[in-house]
């Protein structure tokens with residue numbers, strides 16, 4: 001007899017020998033599926049086969065929260081900083097506009113990162129907004145620390161008025177001055193005023209989802 005599997009995030013029921021790789025309703029992966037027993041089936045037999053009642057509250061709330069967070073959309077940015085003659089940059093998805101007037105944005109930066117150290121010392125950072133062919137930049141700046149390597153080596157870059165390095169191959173760049181910061185546990189949330197902006201290219205920005213899909 002065929003088995004039934006329930007998505008513990010959205011309640012979708014899948015019939016087959018194994019759970020599906022991805023839930024077609026909410027996108028949760030196979031690990032979020034649980035086998036439905038005969039007793040369960042009896043109690044849910046009157047429900048639609050495609051979408052059952054959400055069972056989040058009775059199952060794994062943490063998993064549901066993870067899935068919910070996974071569904072927030074982000075862009076991808078190279079955050080740069082400079083202090084005491086040292087330049088560095090890192091990849092970040094947590095960069096977002098807070099207000100347009102005044103032009104103000106926030107970034108979430110891990111306290112362990114070299115970039116964090118430079119931003120705290122200088123109170124300034126740069127943002128290069130990646131285009132949709134920027135996967136190599138995300139890898140170069142996102143998977144190793146500038147404490148060990150010069151991430152700008154061989155790259156086409158220019159320096160902004162504030163002193164931070166900016167990528168030549170970006171849709172736009174911005175420079176920002178930190179206004180305030182908040183301890184967010186592992187990360188610091190930096191709130192900053194945008195002091196400069198330049199438009200370098202036309203096109204669509206890279207999103208985190210696009211990066212994951214094209215890796």
Ligand SMILES: Cc1cc2nc3c(=O)[nH]c(=O)nc-3n(C[C@H](O)[C@H](O)[C@H](O)COP(=O)(O)O)c2cc1C
Pocket residue numbers: 076088089090091092093094095108109110112113114115116138139141142143144145146147187211
């Ligand atoms: C796609 C992607 C998104 C990332 N987003 C963030 C982020 O929002 N905040 C953060 O602190 N680190 C983020 N990282 C991790 C940093 O880029 C990474 O830890 C980097 O090596 C830190 O470099 P640094 O020590 O030279 O500053 C991201 C990495 C990738 C690949």
